[in-house]
Amino acid sequence: MSGEEEENAAELKIPDEFLKAKCLMNCEVALILEHKYEQLQQMSEDPMNQISQVFEKSLQYVKRFSRYKNPDAVRQVREILSRYQLAEFELSVLGNLCPETVEEALAMVPSIKTRGRAHDDDAIEKMLNDLSLIKKFE
Amino acid sequence: MLKKAIIIHLMDDFAAKKAMKDLGYFLAVTTVERIGEGKVRQHTGDVLFPVDFSCITFKILPGEILEGVVHKILKHGVFLRCGPTEKIYLSHQKMADYQYVPGENPFFRNDKSSKIEKGVIVRFVVIGEKYVEAEKDFQAVVSLEGDYLGPIS
Numbered sequence: 001m002s003g004e005e006e007e008n009a010a011e012l013k014i015p016d017e018f019l020k021a022k023c024l025m026n027c028e029v030a031l032i033l034e035h036k037y038e039q040l041q042q043m044s045e046d047p048m049n050q051i052s053q054v055f056e057k058s059l060q061y062v063k064r065f066s067r068y069k070n071p072d073a074v075r076q077v078r079e080i081l082s083r084y085q086l087a088e089f090e091l092s093v094l095g096n097l098c099p100e101t102v103e104e105a106l107a108m109v110p111s112i113k114t115r116g117r118a119h120d121d122d123a124i125e126k127m128l129n130d131l132s133l134i135k136k137f138e
Numbered sequence: 139m140l141k142k143a144i145i146i147h148l149m150d151d152f153a154a155k156k157a158m159k160d161l162g163y164f165l166a167v168t169t170v171e172r173i174g175e176g177k178v179r180q181h182t183g184d185v186l187f188p189v190d191f192s193c194i195t196f197k198i199l200p201g202e203i204l205e206g207v208v209h210k211i212l213k214h215g216v217f218l219r220c221g222p223t224e225k226i227y228l229s230h231q232k233m234a235d236y237q238y239v240p241g242e243n244p245f246f247r248n249d250k251s252s253k254i255e256k257g258v259i260v261r262f263v264v265i266g267e268k269y270v271e272a273e274k275d276f277q278a279v280v281s282l283e284g285d286y287l288g289p290i291s
Contacts, residue, residue, distance in 0.1 A: 007199065007200045007201070008200055008201035009199040009200065009201035009202035009264075010201040010202070010263075011201070013201075014199050015160065015199075017160065017161070018197070018199070024194065029165070029194060032166070032168065032194065033165065033166055033194075036166050036168075040149075043142070043146070044146060049150055049153070050146065050149040050150060050152075050153050051153070052153035052154075052156065052164075053222070054153075054156060054157070054163045054164060054165060054222040055153070055165060055166055057219075057221060057222045058163070058165050058196060058221050058222050061219075061220065061221040061222075062221075065205055089199075089202075093202065093203065096205075097203065097205070097261070099286070103285070104285075104286050107284065107285040107286045108203050108286065109203075
């Protein structure tokens with residue numbers, strides 16, 4: 001399989017480019033791709049040339065797997081998660097999977113407990129509570 | 139008009155490129171940062187413009203937890219679709235306690251009556267991924283071994 005034996009996202013051992021890049025949640029990608037789609041309809045004479053299968057399948061996927069639809073809610077989710085010293089990758093997994101308990105959050109993103117960051121259970125619980133409030137008011 | 143033509147060309151090439159081993163699938167160009175000076179190619183008369191741009195890519199990473207949709211059931215496992223890739227394989231051996239139930243619409247089921255069948259969303263952990271250059275496509279092998287993994291209703 002993969003050449004890198006040590007690669008393991010659960011320990012945040014991911015390729016440098018991905019560690020350094022901005023990582024987007026499904027809901028953010030959905031907003032961007034939908035906007036692109038509209039832009040292309042207006043800009044191009046034959047939009048289907050610039051809309052690949054990858055684009056279409058990805059748009060379908062992120063729309064279906066977005067926990068938040070409203071752009072303001074999406075912005076708020078990013079804002080809340082950004083307060084917690086998370087790596088971009090960790091932030092995106094949490095925003096995508098929306099764990100309901102601290103236990104589930106740790107199972108989804110094991111790396112948040114490691115690397116010497118001050119993420120105790122109370123902080124994680126508060127973060128999850130703040131996220132669930134957004135969902136209620138979407 | 140030239141700038142627009144260059145951008146459209148960029149997007150055509152980007153769409154055709156489809157994927158790269160290190161970056162994953164190419165989804166969309168997001169911003170064009172800089173278009174450099176054009177250089178005329180001697181023999182064809184084409185002009186080559188270097189373009190700096192940002193884009194969104196998607197790559198499956200070993201150890202990450204994702205959700206996908208079951209689209210094919212086989213005796214020894216199931217195939218899932220996740221974003222642009224349809225070749226995500228979940229082996230029977232990595233679905234602890236699930237048994238294959240044959241029939242016209244086969245499925246897997248565990249003793250708690252949880253079903254894995256076509257159309258079901260499953261949360262899994264990625265064991266490994268592989269890029270197939272010839273098909274410009276990624277494949278992955280995944281597992282349900284871990285807490286909070288399995289079918290999601």
